[in-house]
Ligand SMILES: Cc1cc2nc3c(=O)[nH]c(=O)nc-3n(C[C@H](O)[C@H](O)[C@H](O)COP(=O)(O)O)c2cc1C
Ligand code: SF4
């Protein structure tokens with residue numbers, strides 16, 4: 001459905017802000033695609049026409065770009081896009097089993113035909129998502145999401161759900177379908193919707209940056225150990241006076257007591 | 266003697282506000298910046314050169330030298346693009362770094378731009394990490410407010426704009442020329458080199474592309490001096506780096522240490538392997554594009570030369586560890602599928618070759634393969650390497666060919682067994 005006048009006015013103002021960030025407007029195409037995806041949940045023909053008009057390029061050019069990148073959806077996405085990492089480390093640590101069990105669980109029928117494991121097609125979006133009957137949740141396979149030290153990893157709307165098990169992942173999906181809040185492991189205490197996530201990707205913050213931990217437990221294992229042993233980068237003070245400034249300090253700060261987060265094991 | 270672990274970039278991550286301007290400043294942040302801005306730009310480049318910092322994104326090219334290739338007084342705008350695409354399987358250091366300590370990257374960006382005379386910089390961050398993107402956006406906004414970005418920074422007359430740009434799901438956009446094409450708003454296809462980005466990069470202007478960790482190391486080098494940095498590490502691999510342990514180890518995670526530490530030391534630090542009776546079987550030193558190594562390589566120094574001499578590459582220090590419960594063919598197949606999935610399709614050897622590789626490895630894994638398939642794999646691999654347009658193609662055959670090198674018998678076992686002799690349930694995180 002074409003955008004209403006009000007929507008168009010709003011989108012145009014956002015689009016102007018986006019193009020204004022770049023020395024050349026065409027660079028704004030990726031964030032503009034996120035912008036229209038945040039409006040409709042996917043990149044529709046109208047969304048592409050809007051991007052084309054803003055940039056003064058053809059719709060074919062826009063489509064060529066939109067289809068290259070896996071994060072743009074070409075049919076309406078669910079409110080919660082659940083992705084299971086099936087790249088090697090996660091797969092072997094249990095991601096394959098999580099995906100297989102979730103596939104049946106989400107589809108509402110155990111033993112879903114696509115449920116075996118990341119298969120020879122190599123993976124991700126080209127399989128199409130498995131949607132829950134209520135359309136709230138869609139399941140997809142993901143490649144490595146740069147969280148291998150928290151394997152197996154599940155992402156919902158691109159937020160981290162670390163160290164999952166088949167049981168925790170099922171519970172996660174159930175809560176999402178029931179409309180209960182779930183908190184990402186490393187992220188804000190409230191999970192945003194798919195559309196809201198795309199608005200952040202377009203460059204418009206939601207004010208939640210300060211929520212959640214600085215780092216998860218696995219990110220801190222080395223630092224904790226160093227503190228226990230009194231290990232540190234050499235005292236830069238020996239050669240330079242303003243030694244504390246090691247771009248994030250060579251001196252462990254004593255402003256806060258070390259946290260005692262449970263380590264992953 | 267240097268300590269075993271040397272937290273610099275990770276030193277403040279346990280502070281609840283490490284990602285804020287106040288938190289970063291409290292632990293010594295933004296002290297290198299005025300020092301750098303008081304130097305001549307060329308002296309900043311020389312300092313980084315003298316530190317012998319080598320790129321932390323995989324290839325290890327000397328960072329200061331890369332900066333010195335930017336032509337000066339050419340009348341063109343210059344750009345810095347930070348490669349924050351981190352999508353190489355196993356690599357998981359830049360994402361936690363930007364989540365916990367985005368300001369160290371921003372301070373590094375400002376210093377770098379001053380040195381190379383750039384007034385526009387971009388952080389090209391993979392899109393699939395929402396909270397990291399929030400943290401970057403927030404940190405950039407705070408840096409503008411504090412006068413570290415924008416016009417006339419710290420009253421020096423130096424201007425800089427910094428944009429956080431989210432990628433959209435394509436491993437190939439981590440390849441530096443594909444990244445530029447993508448940032449210009451096109452499909453992320455690699456470009457010919459030469460011309461190199463230092464001469465014709467973003468919008469055909471001189472451009473430096475560096476990894477997140479490379480740029481984040483710059484403030485410590487400026488603050489403490491080049492000899493401080495080069496005093497860490499080994500003869501040709503200077504400084505510290507983040508080592509990321511994942512897989513079958515008790516405490517996976519991030520360990521920041523001088524280059525040259527060994528995997529044996531790191532596994533000890535990480536509390537040993539996950540399950541008693543199941544020792545290490547194979548590992549990647551620096552992501553899936555670096556040839557597999559085995560238990561015989563536990564004591565090689567993890568620096569550019571040491572890992573190279575062992576027939577692999579230091580890469581991104583993404584140490585993915587697999588114990589004896591793991592089928593090497595299953596691991597190699599999954600990585601091979603990854604390369605097929607991520608091949609951008611621009612050149613035939615990679616586009617077709619990855620397809621044939623997956624088919625042949627699949628046959629082996631299902632037990633239906635033959636010795637001929639082994640030969641086909643090595644043959645297809647040889648036909649991709651050196652003929653592919655970019656390094657993604659060169660990397661595609663790496664997992665399976667290194668698996669064949671060390672585990673040929675196990676692979677042949679699949680044929681005799683009529684399938685995989687391993688139980689995937691035994692290698693999960695919850696298997697005892
Ligand atoms: C397929 C492919 C993906 C890559 N992905 C990344 C990446 O995510 N981050 C990165 O810093 N370098 C990546 N690289 C390496 C870059 O091309 C480039 O060498 C690097 O960003 C240079 O920065 P450095 O000198 O600071 O290491 C990739 C290379 C290839 C071929
Ligand atoms: S080697 Fe692969 S990824 Fe690189 S240009 Fe060719 S097809 Fe694209």
Ligand code: FES
Pocket residue numbers: 085086087088089090091143144145146147148151153354355356
């Ligand atoms: S393999 Fe799953 S996050 Fe890296």
